[in-house]
Amino acid sequence: MYNDMQLDALRELANIASGTAATSLSQMLGREVDLQVPRALALPLADAVDAAGDPSETVTGVALPLEGDLEGIVLLLISDEGAAILCRLLGVEPGSDVAESALGEIGNILGASYLAALGSMTGLNLLPSPPTVLTDLLGAIVATVLAQTAGDCDFAFVLDSELDVAGEPCAISFLLLPAGGGADELLTPLGLAGTTA
C-alpha cells in the first residue's frame, strides 16, 4: 500500500495531467472546463467499482489501453446525459455512429494530453492506444477493466479526476488504472518508490 506522501505525489501528478487534459477539452468544445481535485485511491476491487460510481447506472465508457513504459488503461466514464451534451457541443447526433466516434475522439484527446503531461513529469514514454467506446452498466465496464489491470492483486490503484463542462450538467470521470494494481512506475522517477509499508 501507499503512504500519505506517495498518495499526495500521485494526486499532484493527476492534478497537473488532468489540468492539461481539461485545457484540451476546453479548446475542443469552446467551453470552459472545471477540474475537481483528483483522488488517488488504493482499494479492494469491489470498493474500487463503488468509488467509480453507481454500478447500476448506464454510462458511456471510453477505454484506451496504454502503450509505452506503463501498462494499464485510461478509462473515461460519461453519464448518458453528459454524452448527449458533449455530442450537441460537437454538433453530432447523440446515439449515432458519428457520436460514438466523436466520444472516442474526446477520449483520444483527453488521454493523449493527460499522458503527455504525465510523461513529461515522470520521464516515462506514455501513449494511448485507439479508443473503444461502449455504453453499458458502469459496474460491468469498471469491473471488466479492473479484472484485466488489477485482477491478480489484492488492491486496485486508481487515479480519478473529474472534468466538468461549465454551465452544463456534464461531468467526465477520467480514470487512470495502472496494471498490476500499482503505481510504482510513476513513483520511481520521483524518488518515492520502495517505501511502501
Next chain:
Amino acid sequence: MESVRMGELVVSATDGDELVAIGLGSCIGLAMVDTQAGVAGLAHVVLPESGSAGGPPGKFADTAVPELLAQLERAGAVRRRLAAVLIGGARMFAIGASLDIGARNAAAVREQLGRLGIHVHAEETGGNRGRTARIVLGSDVSSQLAGGERTSLLSLAGRTGAITGAVRGLAGAR
C-alpha cells in the same frame, strides 16, 4: 437486497431474500440453488484461476465453486439437488485479442462444476454486453441486460411451497 460485489459470495436460506450481482462484464455471476431445501448462493467470480494471486475465495473460479458449495451444504443444501446458473462472461472490449477473460471465466466455472458433479441448469454467457444476475429466493434466478427486461432462467417457486401447501391441505381435511 444484498449486493454481491467483485470477488464476493453470499448464501441465503431466507425466503424472499434478494441476492444481486450488478454489472457483470467479463465476470461470472454463479448462482447455485437447492430448491427443495430453499437454499441459494451467488458468487461474483472475477478470474479463472487463483494461482499465486491473493484475494477472497469468491474471486477465482477454482476457489469460488468449492467455497460456494461448502457454504450451501452448511446451510442445508444437498449436492445432488443443486442446480447451477452461469450469467456474465461477456467480452466487452475488443482490447487484447488473446485476453478473452469472459470466455475463460465461463469455461473455468463449468470445469469446476463438472469436477464437483453439480448440474448446470442454464447459462446466459458471452456476447459483448454487461448483465445483472439476480436470485430472489422463493421466486427465480434471472439475468438482465443494461436497460433490458429480466430473463428468468430458473424458477424457485418450487417444491417447498407446494409440499407445505399439501400438508396444510391434509391437516385442514382432517
